[in-house]
Amino acid sequence: xxxxxxxxxxxxxxxxxxxxxxxxxxxxxxxxxxxxxxxxxxxxxxxxxxxxxxxxxxxxxxxxxxxxxxxxxxxxxxxxxxxxxxxxxxxxxxxxxxxxxxxxxxxxxxxxxxxxxxxxxxxxxxxxxxxxxxxxxxxxxxxxxxxxxxxxxxxxxxxxxxxxxxxxxxxxxxxxxxxxxxxxxxxxxxxxxxxxxxxxxxxxxxxxxxxxxxxxxxxxxxxxxxxxxxxxxxxxxxxxx
Numbered sequence: 001x002x003x004x005x006x007x008x009x010x011x012x013x014x015x016x017x018x019x020x021x022x023x024x025x026x027x028x029x030x031x032x033x034x035x036x037x038x039x040x041x042x043x044x045x046x047x048x049x050x051x052x053x054x055x056x057x058x059x060x061x062x063x064x065x066x067x068x069x070x071x072x073x074x075x076x077x078x079x080x081x082x083x084x085x086x087x088x089x090x091x092x093x094x095x096x097x098x099x100x101x102x103x104x105x106x107x108x109x110x111x112x113x114x115x116x117x118x119x120x121x122x123x124x125x126x127x128x129x130x131x132x133x134x135x136x137x138x139x140x141x142x143x144x145x146x147x148x149x150x151x152x153x154x155x156x157x158x159x160x161x162x163x164x165x166x167x168x169x170x171x172x173x174x175x176x177x178x179x180x181x182x183x184x185x186x187x188x189x190x191x192x193x194x195x196x197x198x199x200x201x202x203x204x205x206x207x208x209x210x211x212x213x214x215x216x217x218x219x220x221x222x223x224x225x226x227x228x229x230x231x232x233x234x235x236x237x238x239x240x241x
Contacts (some may be wrong), residue, residue, distance in 0.1 A: 001067070004057045005029050006074065010095040010115055012048045014040050021115055022048055022069055024056060025098055025114055030105045034058050034069035047071065047189050049078030051091045051118050077118055084240050087121035089232035090131065094118075096226035097138055100217060107141055110134075124240040127187055131232075132205035135213060144168070144216040146208075148190060151175055160191055165215075171174070184208050199237065226237060 007024035010031070014019045020039025021185050025031050034056070039048055047054065053075030060067030081087035094114060101107060113134045120126040145168075150157045152169035153176075153196055162171040162183035185208065187201035199206070214225060 001061070001063050001065075002057065002059045003029060004055070007032075007048050007054050007056050008118060009048055009052045009054060009078075010091075010098060010113070020044070020048055022071065023095075024054065024069075025111055026056065026137045027108055028106055029058070031098055031101055031103050032058065034067050035070045035104070036071055036089070038100040039071075044071075046078075047073040047076065049076075050095060051077045051081045051121070053077065053118070069227075075119075077121075081121055082116075084235075084239065086124055086127065086232060086235035089225045089235055090121040090127060091118070091172070092228035093226050093232045094131070096228065097135065097213075098214060100138070100142060110137060110141055110202070113137055120189065124236045125196065128202045128236050128240065132190070132202070132209055132237075135209035139209070139212055139217070142217055144212060145147055146170075148186060161186055165211060168212060168216075184211060199240065202236070203233075205208070 005026040005028050007026035010025055011023040013021045014020060015035060018038055020036045021033060022036050022039060023033050031221055036044065038044055040201045052073055054071045055074050058067050081091060117134055118132060119177040136146060146163065147169045150170065150221050151160060151172040152167055153165055154172055156172045159173045160170040161173045162176040162180065163186045164171055165184055170186055185204040187204040189197040189201055190205060210225065218224060
């Protein structure tokens, strides 16, 4: 068995004296592990860093085997990302969230979103909104997508300012007024507003995705949110300020 694909390094673990077990998010083969011979060498260590883009060839005798990677770097972001606390926490958080997806299942749109975020993780003004959208996309890939296109109560497509915690559907300001204390806030940048998100909108966006990730994905599996996520949100707010 053999395939070639582009990927982004999510994690690396030393294997023996000289080798490394590498976890990639790939464009066409999903989240995929493989062993890199000599991966612990001085030559390979700078390439096998979380956030780096690579070209990988995977080989194994059988498809279900761990297999071996031959890897070359294509977009070495890690050195730049390590200079930013938000970027460092960001790649940790994204990797942890991607581990909610089944291994080896292709998710090309999620991969493209990850690549776009990785290019901007050290730019808080851009990264914040991209990460919130990524978490919404991940919810959809896991089968728990939110419907933010029209009001669940009236069908209206305007003045959508809330989200129902029960249905995950948008609610207009008029329809939601009597129950607004029980509803989640829908920030403007997720309603199609192309203005730069305010700090309040970013906080509301993270609160929205956190609620549904916890309630629908993590709690049923007996899991908690990635520890790095809270540090990421705090670092994004500090660096943006």
